[in-house]
């Protein structure tokens with residue numbers, strides 16, 4: 001019985017949980033706390049091996065960037081962290097993803113619960129075609145939130161640096177916002193359900209530079225409380241926002257699988273990488 | 288140098304703009320021609336229907352009104368008409384009429400029609416199309432007078448309020464389509480009630496749940512092919528299964544109905560539902576496919592289950608398309624005649640359908656029945672009934688469009 005891998009239930013009744021930054025701050029100084037870890041992950045699309053043997057430990061309350069050339073499997077790897085690959089009928093994942101030591105791919109783990117604990121922000125902003133308020137309220141209610149909804153909506157929007165811009169038009173459709181605001185609404189919606197990890201797949205690639213900077217600033221705020229993994233094709237962005245950088249690349253054995261070639265502190269990756277391919281890539285000499 | 292190269296390079300292009308534009312104009316004209324042919328076809332169709340639905344009628348009374356009334360019956364008071372009917376008709380006939388609607392509460396035109404039909408034996412001597420009435424009036428009148436020197440002429444629109452509100456009659460002048468309209472409406476309602484949930488459900492399963500396994504692909508292809516099966520085949524299936532095998536259910540015997548057989552509205556609706564189901568499924572699947580995947584991912588991404596995603600996001604987004612597709616599919620079915628003939632809709636029935644277990648007739652059956660009669664006046668009736676059917680179809684299609692616009696407008700804000 002004891003080794004049945006059930007995820008601990010987080011009961012979302014206390015909306016004040018967002019507030020105490022200090023509770024987290026106390027433990028944040030611990031440098032090597034691992035929030036989520038990939039352990040010998042292989043991912044297949046049918047017979048095609050898209051990811052070959054990736055292991056990486058993602059540190060809590062840090063921003064980890066995944067960079068690499070297009071098609072090397074960054075998105076595929078990211079989706080492994082919250083089991084979004086389950087929706088691709090041909091996809092198959094081997095290996096373990098450990099969230100606080102629990103394997104998300106163990107039999108009996110409910111992927112719906114996984115996705116609540118590991119939230120996701122997508123490349124194209126995709127608010128629900130509902131009001132701004134309901135975008136957040138729906139996500140929370142769905143997960144059984146019983147607290148004060150108005151308060152949760154306000155807190156989430158404040159945390160996503162959107163409150164001042166939308167507080168007078170909460171009943172308006174989320175789709176009426178600008179692209180950058182929509183993306184922040186998606187972030188607000190994600191943090192409203194109190195995930196432990198936030199995955200972001202090129203969250204700024206559809207946005208203009210100013211909206212991009214706003215999201216980047218927001219990420220710095222969010223990392224006080226959340227562990228963030230961001231996929232980006234923009235190396236300046238990786239260098240600007242992330243603490244750790246994972247460099248992915250296709251294997252050179254002709255199978256064109258993506259693999260992790262280097263994973264280190266961001267300033268190491270960008271100034272003195274150990275791998276020649278990383279150096280070529282981050283210096284723009286790739287290709 | 289570079290400049291010289293570019294100019295030299297222009298020698299290898301032969302733009303031939305005149306030729307290219309000419310080809311373009313040729314095709315544009317060809318497409319305009321195709322559109323014109325289509326529109327001409329539609330105009331011809333409408334002209335033909337209108338030509339039948341209006342025209343000159345020669346009629347004569349079998350009995351002289353002077354036998355019953357000193358003045359023409361049209362000038363009699365309403366109460367006198369009631370008296371006249373009560374005196375002249377058999378008690379049985381009066382009782383039957385009173386059961387439908389008491390005589391003294393009936394409208395004047397209704398009573399007059401009864402007097403003409405039952406007492407004066409008013410009959411059509413000859414009936415013309417609109418074209419005849421306009422271009423060949425003398426010849427028509429001469430012909431009619433030759434048949435019956437007492438004939439009187441009137442220009443008649445065969446579509447009247449009476450036509451809509453009175454039941455079937457073997458006398459063309461007094462026949463109406465109320466029974467058929469009611470039958471058609473009940474048939475549509477029941478067909479939608481059966482086919483919409485089943486069709487949408489199947490589409491949701493195929494589109495949102497089923498994987499792309501071989502079995503599922505075979506099922507899907509077969510459903511698409513069913514959409515092309517001739518409607519008469521569905522009629523034969525309906526006759527074998529719903530009318531015969533399931534008779535206890537479709538006749539209502541299971542629910543205590545007596546004195547009925549399986550040729551009921553329910554049987555017809557089940558048959559029609561089968562007929563439209565493939566089209567509804569295909570349409571609904573298309574509507575579901577059109578819902579962007581990013582919306583599903585957004586829902587899954589915040590921890591929604593598959594069902595919550597479908598119910599809260601996919602379906603609301605798809606419902607305008609699903610409804611429009613279904614209504615269009617059903618409106619196609621309203622005009623279907625073959626399956627109804629096969630399963631045995633009544634061609635002559637004067638009693639309104641009372642529910643799913645009653646016998647019935649429908650507009651296309653009525654039209655078919657009138658077109659095969661030899662007398663010209665029944666073709667006029669058919670033309671009028673076709674107009675009614677077309678209006679019904681247009682109403683349904685328009686409501687589909689309005690519904691879609693309403694729903695998408697509501698979703699947009």
Ligand SMILES: Nc1ncnc2c1ncn2[C@@H]1O[C@H](COP(=O)(O)OP(=O)(O)O)[C@@H](O)[C@H]1O
Nearest residue numbers: 045050069070071072073074075076077088090
């Ligand atoms: N749904 C899918 N089905 C099949 N192959 C896929 C699918 N998604 C991605 N791939 C393949 O997996 C590889 C990695 O894709 P992806 O993870 O999207 O790369 P990246 O995000 O780094 O650009 C590519 O070769 C891509 O073609």
Ligand SMILES: [Mg+2]
Nearest residue numbers: 074075076201
């Ligand atoms: Mg990608």
